[in-house]
Amino acid sequence: MSKKNQSSWGQKPSVRPTSTGASKPMPRPAPTKPQPLLPVPEPLENRPIQWLWALLIAVIGFALYANTFNHGLALDDIAAITQNLFVQKGIEGIPDLLKTEFWHFSNISLGYYRPLALITFALEKEYFNGDPHISHIINGLIYALTGFFLVVLLQKWMPGRAVLTTLIAFLFMAHPLHTEVVANIKSRDEMLSFLFMTLVMLTYWKFLETRQKGWVAFSAFWMYLTYLSKESSLVGLGLIVIMQYTFAKRNFVQSLISIWPYLLVTALFFWQKKAMIGTLSGNPPVDWANYPYALQNTKFLTTFKFFAQYLRLLIFPLHLSYDYSYDVIPSGKLSDWETLLGLFSFGGLVWLAWRGFWKRAVWGFGLTWMFITMTPGLGFVLFRGGILAERFLYAPILGFVLAVLAGLDLLLVQRLNLSESAPVLKRYGILIGFCVVVGGLFSFRTVVRNEDWKDNFTLFNSGLVYASNSCQVNRHVANEWINKCAEEKDPKQKRYYFNKAIYHLRRSTEIYPGFGEAFFSIAYSYQKLIPNRDSAVYYYKQAIRASSNYAPAYNNLGVIYQGEGRYHLASYFYNMSMLVNPAYQDGRNNWEGLKKQLGLDVKILPDSLKHEAVLPGIPTPATVPALRFPVR
Incomplete structure (x- = not known):
């Protein structure tokens, strides 16, 4: 091999002459460390916390829902708990x-995996015998903790602006749209999701201040609990990003x-879910x-109509309803x-x-937060054709309030x-006055709205x-009249309750002629009342x-046929009830x-004419199983 073609690693080092005429190697330049593609940020300055403001908001949040502590179960509480x-x-x-x-016992497969809230209900059953008053108090405490840590987080984001951050947290906590979540025990999943997401960002901020990686692990743990509370917490990934860009x-x-x-935690959670x-x-x-817009093929345009409705509810939370199913909107x-x-x-x-976010404006961050957290609610109609729900605005309220107050400021x-x-007073006087008026109206509406959640009949x-x-x-109103009718002894009053129930059930089937649950309630009324x-x-x-797939209808038909001695038909319909809902x-x-009495296990619809006679010596059921009608 010629010298010209020798590789560089095989060549001798360059030399230079010395004063004595001898030669010695030339020194190599000192090696330089490779520069990272992105420089490692310096730790943030530790921002002090004014704890008194956080405590004040926690007390306000707890007090706003004190009138729910004597409430019972309502709406989905029954299906999720009892x-x-x-x-x-x-x-x-x-x-x-x-x-x-989540809805295993309601025979609904929505793909919801939210065990954490259900575990808290199980613990309350274990230690407090499922006392709903205790459950409502626990909801109030969770809400108070949410307000406390929210103020701490806001102070980290906006140091030296304790008044503004407290006003933001106050309007968030007082907003009447939160009643569906806090006053309804079942919706604890929403509260836990938001609380843990707040802790995710707070502990990660601690990492940004200290650069201690243990805080990242702690933050990832809170993220895991957030997912166990509600899968829609996936939007929290975006919130962590915009928090760092805007405030850090x-x-x-x-x-x-x-x-x-957090992506690793996300992968772990969805692997666990599967x-x-x-x-x-x-x-x-x-x-x-519940999914009318899918059947009408109007999901896309209805998404924007929902957005208009959400803006109305955020600004004027006056006309509130626990239900917005067909054909409210x-x-x-x-x-x-x-x-x-x-x-x-x-x-x-x-x-x-978009403009405000890239400028790192607080109001731009608020709007971005609102859109990110509104994604699950808007996606519910866009992808599944589902209905509007006030609980979908629980987290977006913070972004909305942030945008409004930061913009006004x-x-x-x-x-x-x-x-x-x-x-x-000179710096924040006008803003304080605005928040006192609006927050006072919000608080009044919240306290009044809480009373609607006292029980199912009231709600x-x-x-x-x-x-x-x-x-x-x-249908829900009718079912409550049915329950009253079933307990009433006076024939005249019983007939009054019955007529009220049938009126609302027929009204329900007029709105939606294919409403199977409403027809079931009519049938039950004629069977039992x-x-x-x-x-x-x-x-x-x-x-x-x-x-x-409505199992109670098959079961109750079976009860009727068994009472008439048509046992083969009864066995068939009992089998059908188990088939559609194991x-x-x-x-x-x-x-x-029935199988123990007669050995019957009929899985194919028999010819009813062959089984008209009552078999001798076989007892018939004295009553239909009492039903407290499921809400959803």
Whole structure:
């Protein structure tokens, strides 16, 4: 090999002459460390906390819901707590709660894996016998903790602005839209998700101040609990990014890369979910009551109509309802002014959020937060055709309040030439006055609205005020009249309750002619309250025709046929109730009883004419299993 072609590693080092004429090697330049693509940020300055403000907001949050502490169960509390057999087992049921969907006992596969809230209900069953008063107090304490840590987080974000951060937290805590979450025990999953997300960001901020990696691990732990509370916490990944970019002044790419520990936690959670319940998305039903926009193929335009509705509820939370199912909000159309308003306001606010966010403006951060956290609620109609719910605004309220108060503060500073060193009343006087008035009105509305959640009868009848066109509200109200009728002894009063129930049930089927649950309630009324066998059978069959997976309808038909001695038909319908809902215990009990008595296990619909006669010596059921009607 020629010298010309020798590789560099085989060449001798260069030499230079010395004063004596000898040669010695030339020194190599000192090696340089490779520079990282992105420089490691310096630790943030430790920002002190004024704890008194945090304590004040916590007390206010607790006090706002003190009038719920004597309430009972309402709405989905019954299905999530008393009808959940694993919750009713207490601590013993916790392993099963970790392996089942949220609505396992309601025969609904929505793909919801939220065991943490259910575990808290099981613990309350174990130690407090499921006392709803204790559960409401615990909800109040969780809400108070939320307010406390929210103030701490806001002070970290905006140091030296304790008054502004306290006002933001006050309006957030006082907003009446939170009543559906705090006053409803079942919605603890929403509260826990938000509380843990606050702790995720607070502990990560501690890492930004100290650069101690242990805080990242602690933050990732809170993220895991956030996911166990509610899967929609996935939007928290975006919140961590925008927090760093806006308030820690980090490069956006750095902020994006830094969430890799949370991505690992996300992967772990969804692996656990798939392993435990066997699905990531579930198999949600498509029915007119809860998913009307999918059936009408109007999901896209209705999404913008929902956005307009959400803005209305954020600004004027007056006309509130626990239910917005079919047909409270008709489908969105281009000829509908509300849809157009939602479309243009969505586009305008997105543009405004984009501009404000890249400028690191607090109001821009607030709008961005609002859109990120509103994604699950808007996605529910856009992808599944589902209905509007006030609980979807629990987290977006913070972004909305942040944007409004930060924007007003900036406007006042520019117009009145105010400075941070000015006296508090001069600097924040107008803003304080605004928040006292609005917060006072919000607080009054919240306390009044809390009373609607006292029990099902009160809540459902309150829905008639602003959602009288809801098929669900009318069915719920009717079921409460049915329960009153079943307990009433006076024949005249009993007939009055019966008529009230039938009126609302027929109203429900007028709104939604295919509403199987409403037909079931009519049938039950004719079976148990004012007996009419033919009407009961007819409406049970109507219920099955409309909702073929509604197990109680099959079971109650079986009870009727068993009472008439048509045992083969009874066995068949008991089998059908178990087939459509393996967790339905009444159907299983009746099937087991009949099989033990006669050895019957009929799985194919028999010719009813062959089994008319009552077999001698076989007892018939004295009563139909008592039903407290499920809400959803």
